[in-house]
Amino acid sequence: MLRVEGLHKRYPVRGAGSGRHALHAVDGLDLEIEAGETVGLVGESGSGKSTAGRCILRLEEPTSGLIAVDGVRLAEAREAELRLLRRRMQMVYQDPLDSLNPRMPVGRQIAEPIWLLGVASRPEAERRVYGLLELVGLPGEVARRYPHELSGGQQQRVAIARALAPEPRLLILDEPTASLDVSVQAQIVRLLVDIQSRHGLAYLLISHDLSLVGVLAHRVAVMYCGQIVEIGNTDEVFARPAHPYTQALLSATPRDAPGEQRSRVLLRGEPQAPIDPPDTCRLYARCPCAAPACLERPAHLQTFAPGRAVRCVRFLDEHGRGVVSR
Amino acid sequence: MLDVRDLRVAFETRGRTVPALHGVSFALRPGTVAGLVGESGCGKTLTALAIMRLLPATAGIQAGDVHLNGRSLLDLPEREMARVRGAGIAMIFQQPRASLNPVFPVAAQLTHVLRLHRGLARRAALAEAEALLARVGLPGPTRILRAYPHELSGGMCQRVMIALALACRPRVLVADEPTTALDVTVQLQIVELLRALQQELGLTVLLITHDLGLVAEICDDVHVMYAGRIVESASVEALFRRAAHPYTRGLMTARVRAGGRALPTGIPGRVPPLGQTPPGCPFHPRCHLAGPECAAAEPPPEVVADGHIVRCHRWRAGVA
Numbered sequence: 001m002l003r004v005e006g007l008h009k010r011y012p013v014r015g016a017g018s019g020r021h022a023l024h025a026v027d028g029l030d031l032e033i034e035a036g037e038t039v040g041l042v043g044e045s046g047s048g049k050s051t052a053g054r055c056i057l058r059l060e061e062p063t064s065g066l067i068a069v070d071g072v073r074l075a076e077a078r079e080a081e082l083r084l085l086r087r088r089m090q091m092v093y094q095d096p097l098d099s100l101n102p103r104m105p106v107g108r109q110i111a112e113p114i115w116l117l118g119v120a121s122r123p124e125a126e127r128r129v130y131g132l133l134e135l136v137g138l139p140g141e142v143a144r145r146y147p148h149e150l151s152g153g154q155q156q157r158v159a160i161a162r163a164l165a166p167e168p169r170l171l172i173l174d175e176p177t178a179s180l181d182v183s184v185q186a187q188i189v190r191l192l193v194d195i196q197s198r199h200g201l202a203y204l205l206i207s208h209d210l211s212l213v214g215v216l217a218h219r220v221a222v223m224y225c226g227q228i229v230e231i232g233n234t235d236e237v238f239a240r241p242a243h244p245y246t247q248a249l250l251s252a253t254p255r256d257a258p259g260e261q262r263s264r265v266l267l268r269g270e271p272q273a274p275i276d277p278p279d280t281c282r283l284y285a286r287c288p289c290a291a292p293a294c295l296e297r298p299a300h301l302q303t304f305a306p307g308r309a310v311r312c313v314r315f316l317d318e319h320g321r322g323v324v325s326r
Numbered sequence: 327m328l329d330v331r332d333l334r335v336a337f338e339t340r341g342r343t344v345p346a347l348h349g350v351s352f353a354l355r356p357g358t359v360a361g362l363v364g365e366s367g368c369g370k371t372l373t374a375l376a377i378m379r380l381l382p383a384t385a386g387i388q389a390g391d392v393h394l395n396g397r398s399l400l401d402l403p404e405r406e407m408a409r410v411r412g413a414g415i416a417m418i419f420q421q422p423r424a425s426l427n428p429v430f431p432v433a434a435q436l437t438h439v440l441r442l443h444r445g446l447a448r449r450a451a452l453a454e455a456e457a458l459l460a461r462v463g464l465p466g467p468t469r470i471l472r473a474y475p476h477e478l479s480g481g482m483c484q485r486v487m488i489a490l491a492l493a494c495r496p497r498v499l500v501a502d503e504p505t506t507a508l509d510v511t512v513q514l515q516i517v518e519l520l521r522a523l524q525q526e527l528g529l530t531v532l533l534i535t536h537d538l539g540l541v542a543e544i545c546d547d548v549h550v551m552y553a554g555r556i557v558e559s560a561s562v563e564a565l566f567r568r569a570a571h572p573y574t575r576g577l578m579t580a581r582v583r584a585g586g587r588a589l590p591t592g593i594p595g596r597v598p599p600l601g602q603t604p605p606g607c608p609f610h611p612r613c614h615l616a617g618p619e620c621a622a623a624e625p626p627p628e629v630v631a632d633g634h635i636v637r638c639h640r641w642r643a644g645v646a
Contacts, residue, residue: 042508151596181365182536186580186592193589208510211582226468252514254539256581257566266518267511269465270479 001202002056002089002170004031008064009051011280013275023049026272027226030301031180031204036205038196038219042210042249044091046271048226049206053172056083056204057089069170090163094175095153100181101149107133107143107157113166125165136191147163153184164195166315170202189215210253212253214238219307222246225274228298228301234309242285242310257296281313289314327378327529328354328415331635333390335369335376337600344601346372348554354498354511354547358523359531361541361562363577364551365597373551374500377532378417379407394498408601412443416491420503422483426475432459432486433471436493442496458489481512492527499524502534508535517543538581541565547633550574553598553608560634570636572613572644607639616639628638 007029010022026048033039043049044194054060057066058074061112068196069085077085096257101109106133107129130140136157147155156176163171176192193216194204207213213220214234220246222229230243241247247265255262267286276283279298284290294313301311304319335347347369347586354360362370375381375417379399392399394414399407411417423499424453427435436455440446446454453470458465462485475483486627491499501520521544524531533545541548541562548565550558550573558571569575576593586644595612598604610620625639636643 021621044511072413153596157499181597182538183365183580184596187592187594189582190592209582210510215582222392227335242614252510254537255542256539258542258562259581264514266514270481270509270512 001035001070002031002033002204003066003068004029004052004056005066006030007052007055007067009048009055009060010063021276024226024277026055026062026273027277029228030204031221031228033170033202033204033218035202036196036200036305038205038217040205040207040213040220041223042213042220042316043223044208046225046273048274049223050174051172052223053091053204053206057086057091059091077322083117087166088117088168089167089170090166091172091174092156092163092176094160095179096152096159097147099159100155100162105144105146106150106162110143110158110165112317113162116324117166119166119225127163128165131160135164135195136161137187146254151184152180153187153301156180157186160188160191160195164199164238167309168201172204174205174206175193176205178207178209192216201278210238210249225271225277226313227282228309229283229311230309231301233306236308242304242308242315243283243312244281244289248288280299327356327390327395328532329393330373330377331391331393333373333376334388335372335381335385337385337387339384345388346554346600348388348603350551350554350556351390352549352556352559353547354530354532356530357496357528359533359544360547360549362532362534362551363528363536363538363541365536365577367553367597367600368556370536370551371502371556374502374532374534377500378411378415380411380417382586384558386522386601399590409443412439412494413496415498415500416494417483417497417502418487420490420506422480422487422507423475425487426483426490428475431474431592432470432478436471436486436490439490439493452559454493455489457487459495461485462489463515464489479512480508481515484508484516485519485549488516488523490576492523494528495527498530498532500532500534502542503536504533504617505540506535506537520544529546538577550577553603554600554606555608555637557609557638558634558636560630564631568630568645570610570630570634570641570645571638572615572641575644607637609638615644 007026009026010024013023029052048106069088074085088145110129110132112124114120114128115122119298129143133140133142138157173226177188195320205213205216217234220237221228224245230246241250248267251262251265265288269286281294281299284294291314297313299313301309302316305307331351333347336343336345350373359386364370376387394513433455437451440451455471456467459470462471464485505516533589545562548560548562549556552573569578578620579591580593582590593612605624606621610616619639625637629635629636629637
């Protein structure tokens, strides 16, 4: 349903010495999402995961790359077509209070995308608000309220209802629970699972929270410095992570109970911004398993098992016989 | 060591008194890490600020006492309290960059503290500052000394904050969400650093967090807060094995667990806003065990086992 190929987003950087420099925020992203599927895009701040999400919606103009929804390419879409595609893709942001209009009752905010995007007439849109509120577990009287009158969890439910209003096929969820309290996070997670199973939506879940991705995502793509370093079925990636960065992320998730033993993969230092990055491994300076070979060859994302790919020269040398280049 | 007894704090707004802490009591055992756990707005940070006597002007301590090594902190004159902050109790915060002075390099901020509190001469202070930075695992301490906070990453700023906090050799360290603002791989580095320092220096730590995973990682004792009260206190093992308060158990099942496909359960409703705390047990409107007595009276502390205290009328029904 969504296909992304070779997505690049570069920002010019000034003041980094002489000549032209560029920050490679997203550097050659390939991704496919099927209807009813959730793909998790995980990474730390600055890894390019949110920029990728924004480029897919064309909220940010990609430098290059192909984005196609149901076979229609976004870049070639005319204004009318783009409107139709926008209907199919909606976004839910981290902070609901920032993404809702403080001066409009929430019912009108939910109705607006329905008639603005031409899904239904305005009176019909206003009728549909109540069904949408019910879908996200809110009473109909909430329609008359303003965002500030609602709790954080209720606000996020409203933001989800508004995203669902134009009947999208894909929701891009950018840290949908990060601003909520623990007890409320769980409610939103359940709601998202429920909506997906009922409506067959595809989700692109952008998050730094591996536990959340583990619960929601069928497949996971791990991003580091603008690139996917590992992708595969979530259960398999979590059980046997191939890339040292994935291993480090997994070992950094908090324990479930005291005394639980866990192997620790500790990275040195912190991520660097990918300004004019090399085509060799970008984790090299921080990696506990770095070897001379890592600097000799470019690191490509390569398939090493069905549905699994990794961007690690050392891992592929050791495990990747008969690998297929992507 | 640090003993907090029946601490009551209220906000004064437009002539109205809004209670925020309703009698918080706990004690830190020397050389251990205690977690103060709860969701936003439950009073964790307010408790820490009251201990440090750093409450905002709109808030005041109504009753209660805070003892550090047998000495009451609430009665100390401000000059002596200033000495306690630093040498007695030091504090690190969630936003390390916001707690450093942006217009001075790291060296100036560290040596200022060392000269003021420990009376070191300029040269000695500089050498000690460098040693402290090396101690908190910063590579190239001489370079860091010359840097301004904006030139450092979040993780490096937090390490500088920890160095500052340790500068006066405190006995107690209050760490308020010290890893929340950091990237996950950096969080782990800071947790490992705090654990190593705590063991080496025999520090007593009060760790404020919303993250039960972090508690499992590093704490010895846990105090769970809800609506300005401590609703359960226990050793970390007892709490994870046999939490008695329905709120604590709710928090446990609300966690999105690593490596599991099981959906978290959550707790219905939400944390009541300040000043709208329901009568009786503050948790009863959200509690699946609640009965008539829960709305009528606030539950007194009950002993579940040695060192395990809960405030719930019906905890026996839930533990089973």
